[in-house]
Amino acid sequence: MSLSNPAAGQGVTTQQRFAPVAELGTAALVLIVVGGIFMASYAPRHAPLAVPIGLAAASAVLLAANVVMLIRTRGLAWDKFFLVGRWTLLSYVIAAGLIEFAFVKDHTRGGPLVVLSAMLVLFAVNVPLIISFTVARYQSVRRDAS
Amino acid sequence: MTDTRVGSSSAGGLLTHGENGVSTAVPPRPVIQIVPLKGLPIVAVVLGLLIASIGFNWEWGLDFNHVAGGALWTGIDLFVGLVVGPILGRLSISARAEFSARFMPKMVLLMPTLVAMTLASGFQIALNLGNLKASSPNHAWLMVSFVVVGVMAVIALGVLEPANIAVLFEMRKPQPNGEVIGKLMKRFIYTAGITGLMQVATLIIMTRVASQ
Numbered sequence: 528m529s530l531s532n533p534a535a536g537q538g539v540t541t542q543q544r545f546a547p548v549a550e551l552g553t554a555a556l557v558l559i560v561v562g563g564i565f566m567a568s569y570a571p572r573h574a575p576l577a578v579p580i581g582l583a584a585a586s587a588v589l590l591a592a593n594v595v596m597l598i599r600t601r602g603l604a605w606d607k608f609f610l611v612g613r614w615t616l617l618s619y620v621i622a623a624g625l626i627e628f629a630f631v632k633d634h635t636r637g638g639p640l641v642v643l644s645a646m647l648v649l650f651a652v653n654v655p656l657i658i659s660f661t662v663a664r665y666q667s668v669r670r671d672a673s
Numbered sequence: 674m675t676d677t678r679v680g681s682s683s684a685g686g687l688l689t690h691g692e693n694g695v696s697t698a699v700p701p702r703p704v705i706q707i708v709p710l711k712g713l714p715i716v717a718v719v720l721g722l723l724i725a726s727i728g729f730n731w732e733w734g735l736d737f738n739h740v741a742g743g744a745l746w747t748g749i750d751l752f753v754g755l756v757v758g759p760i761l762g763r764l765s766i767s768a769r770a771e772f773s774a775r776f777m778p779k780m781v782l783l784m785p786t787l788v789a790m791t792l793a794s795g796f797q798i799a800l801n802l803g804n805l806k807a808s809s810p811n812h813a814w815l816m817v818s819f820v821v822v823g824v825m826a827v828i829a830l831g832v833l834e835p836a837n838i839a840v841l842f843e844m845r846k847p848q849p850n851g852e853v854i855g856k857l858m859k860r861f862i863y864t865a866g867i868t869g870l871m872q873v874a875t876l877i878i879m880t881r882v883a884s885q
Contacts, residue, residue, distance in 0.1 A: 564819045628727070657830070
């Protein structure tokens with residue numbers, strides 16, 4: 528591990544390499560957003576579900592890969608990760624709930640509602656993951672002093 | 674090696690020696706609250722109004738949320754990206770840090786609230802007016818606006834908001850690392866052009882939709 532600025536204190540590692548969790552999370556978010564746009568473009572009719580299901584599944588695979596990479600990550604400030612994670616998760620669950628409420632209010636039912644709900648779950652988990660990882664990676668504890 | 678620390682570690686201010694050897698008082702660094710708790714009740718009221726407007730299909734409420742939220746969102750985005758940002762870039766590191774410490778926590782609450790107001794009410798208005806139907810002359814414009822909003826959502830949620838909160842955490846440290854803050858703040862500079870372009874596109878699309 529190398530430090531480009533040891534004078535900065537706090538053990539901040541500015542060159543420590545981490546797995547591309549934020550990048551992968553953003554890619555998963557893009558898939559959800561594209562799926563959401565696809566479904567919304569058909570409103571008030573029901574959209575064909577094959578495309579959004581495929582996009583949601585691909586996003587879920589990326590999220591799972593992200594979780595695996597996170598578990599294997601060393602040197603991350605896990606306390607900050609969970610601190611930020613739980614509050615952002617709360618706020619994005621509320622946001623996702625608001626969107627779900629709007630679609631239920633607009634008589635979205637059956638398959639489209641299930642796909643939409645799955646996409647909202649992925650959204651509500653993905654964004655807090657990106658935010659908390661970004662915070663935690665820069666709060667990482669220096670493991671060696673050299 | 675250049676010391677890139679921002680501000681001092683003192684919560685109560687400290688004395689430094691200027692070029693003429695005279696001691697000068699350095700103002701204390703502001704205590705940073707990442708989420709301004711005083712703003713949460715206001716957000717709750719605004720979101721309550723939004724939910725009520727959607728729930729009861731309240732025409733004035735939907736219009737208010739969409740127009741007020743959209744105008745503020747677009748205005749703030751363009752003003753910050755094109756006016757405040759370039760000025761901030763020319764300030765000293767300590768001035769930038771002090772401004773950001775007071776400015777960014779407010780943005781943590783303000784922008785998501787404005788975005789929620791605008792998008793949720795906008796979708797409902799479009800649905801009520803029949804603008805989403807494939808036969809509507811506004812359908813194509815609204816599809817383009819969905820894409821524009823999608824691009825802005827990915828930039829905001831995947832790039833800017835994580836950087837904003839990470840900067841605030843860094844600034845709370847006794848000795849913030851200016852290098853880390855600078856690296857994260859570059860995201861705002863890189864994306865300002867795209868966000869500005871998307872907001873101008875939004876203005877064109879929405880005025881177009883309203884006039885058809």
